[in-house]
Amino acid sequence: MGLALPILFASTISYLIPAPTAFAEVGWKYYLLFIILSVGIALEEIGETFGGEVVIHLTGLSDEQKEDLDKAIETGRRT
Incomplete structure (x- = not known):
């Protein structure tokens, strides 16, 4: 928090x-500047810009792929 607030x-x-x-x-x-800057890629995908590894590209998924991912997450949490 001490670093986040000054930034x-x-x-x-x-x-x-x-x-x-x-x-x-x-x-x-x-x-519009504020709207454009806050819309776009997911927070996890911002790391890719700085060389980080992105496991799942959420913005490029179809609705069917999102549903499959949601089901996989649900079953993973229950086990």
Whole structure:
């Protein structure tokens, strides 16, 4: 927690400093930046960007594959 909070506040400052200029120039569209940055890949897949190993690519699964994965997880927990 001691490391996470300073990083959170530092990243917040990087959005707050340009905010007045951004709102003056593009208005409400500046909110799209926050939406775009938070949508996309799963948290586990972010590690792949930094060279980590990804076991399951959740964003590329079909609905049927997701159901199969859910069933496998359920049976794994019960055993």
